[in-house]
Amino acid sequence: MAKRDDTAKARTSLLHKRLLVCVGTGGVGKTTVAASVAVAAALHQRRSAVITFDPARRLKDALGLTRLSTEPQPVPLDGGARLDAMALDTKRTFDEVVRRFAPSREVAERILLNRLYQQLSDELGGSAEYMAMEKLHELAHHRRYQLLVVDTPPSAHARDLLAAPTRLGELLATRAVALLKSPAALLGTSNSSIGRVALRTLLKALERWTGLTLLEDLSGFVSGFETMIAGFQTRAAEVAALLRAPSTAFVLVTTPEPDAVATVIELHRELRETGFPVAGVVANRVLAFPRLETLAVEEGQWPVPLRRKLLANYADLHTLSRRDRRTLGELHEATGLPLLAAVPMLTEAPISLAALRRFAAFIAPGLDEAATAAVGAAV
């Protein structure tokens, strides 16, 4: 079957990428998928790192780590497999970026102590996404790893993530910010009276938005940050190129629930419009109870009252399995993407390295055939 060949090909090429970005809404198992892909790649002898936003204890436990922080932690895998894990802390990464790229320590301190910076570094639209990109830039340039797997913040909007590298630089470079720093400057450069009125109105609107005391903070923030704008823009351009490189692939993670699938179709549309390479879909928590064909043998084993319940239960789960198949079919139709893996619904979450390896076997089959069989039977 052509479709199956495509899937196999897409899966194989996945592990040979340099950068994998897992995207999807919250609660679909994105972090688990990112971690298990990284495990699979490491077991394929690729030096790998997984970067997550989820400081959940569960992932830390699953990876067999005692701590998970912004510092890379080696995951205890056997057979010389090398995998590091790190969790991203937006505020800390932002601070690190300021320290590293500010022209002097004084400027860095001035920015870090600014009240507005302290608020913005946490709350600025897309700052988590932006910092993910900064971290990515740093790691990609180190070349310590052959493969980076990035779990993205639980955002339903690809736009947020992907606009992030350019947004901050864009904002800081704009005339609106210059205007806040020194309003008179802009009024002077405008050559039509309409323009002047528009700018004055804009200024007034902005003052209303921010309140006057904040304006002062902003002014301090901007004059500090200004020195770093060129660097931001360069790195933003480099990350944008990295994300579109042939060695990069985006993986959409979803459950087969209609709500989740609708969101992921929208997400794919945004990714495609922005020109990012999407490799395919990993469906998580899929039910796969097939139609019962040779029932007679099995049915006969059970006493009548229990048998009736067993059959009714099976019929229900088979219906849900059909629904899952249908929803995933619709997803394929809407996006044209290959289904890289359909990970069955497990009654227990993967909370050990062994379980994570079994999970990984669904995404990279052949990695561990025995594990696949074991999980298959458990469902």
Add this chain to the structure above:
Amino acid sequence: MAAQLLFVIGKGGVGKTTVAAALARGAALRGQRTLIVETANDGRLAQLFGARPLGAEPQRLASRVAGVRVEPRKLVEAYFTRLLRVPLLARRLLASTSFNALTAAAPGVTEFLILERLLGWVAPSGLLARQSYDLVIVDGPATGHALALLRTPRNLASMVPGGPIGTTARRLLALLGDAQRTRVVLVTIPEELAINETLEAHALLVGDIAVRVERPVLNRVYPRRFSRRDAEELTALGHDDGLLATAARFQIAARREAERHAGRLRRALGTTPVVLPQIFTVALSAPQLDAAARRLCGTLLA
């Protein structure tokens, strides 16, 4: 008489839209004129009512149910066009990259505009204002964004002392803080991370944001199909490898998980969740939506 405002909040994919739709149906059956506000862009809401995709102006979805979609970019345009009064100025402003970069990045701008739009439906003001709805249901957004949304009026009210924005912020603050009018329903599923997030959100909503939170909705709960004796019999007979036994074990484990998570919610929040059963059909039918509506409305719309 102003309308009631109900936020339906939860992690992506837990069934917020379904719950919002069911609540709207239930309210409509009780004679309330209801508006559902869609904050996602996935078209699920219209799909559930078999209607065409929603737009920026309310449109009819069913008897006494209307739907509308809020789109941040359009809200920014509309708001500043109104604020500046002169269309030419507004066009210039909206076309400037500075302005767009600023509104995209500044915290709270889109949140404020979404709430400001809601205010127009919940409590229309002005000479010719006419109340068109008894209930406004907001479908989503996902928990993190929703919390940011609900926190905005307080932040703005303290930051901006006067002017139209400060005034609106204070009106919003009064609306959100009024337990007789504004309520939040948290939707969740029996799954570890979803429950954790629900408990965290609940604490923030009650403590930090100070808004009235209803009993949570626990969606997709597997029915209790096998008794303890059945389960014992299943193990005793030992035909473990067949599909029927595998399916039964799956069901038993899923039910046990659901009960465990319902217990967690009950203990942590001191209230029983409203349970919606897992539905075993390929697509949600109108009667199923009505059944969900009955379950929800008895407790949440009373």
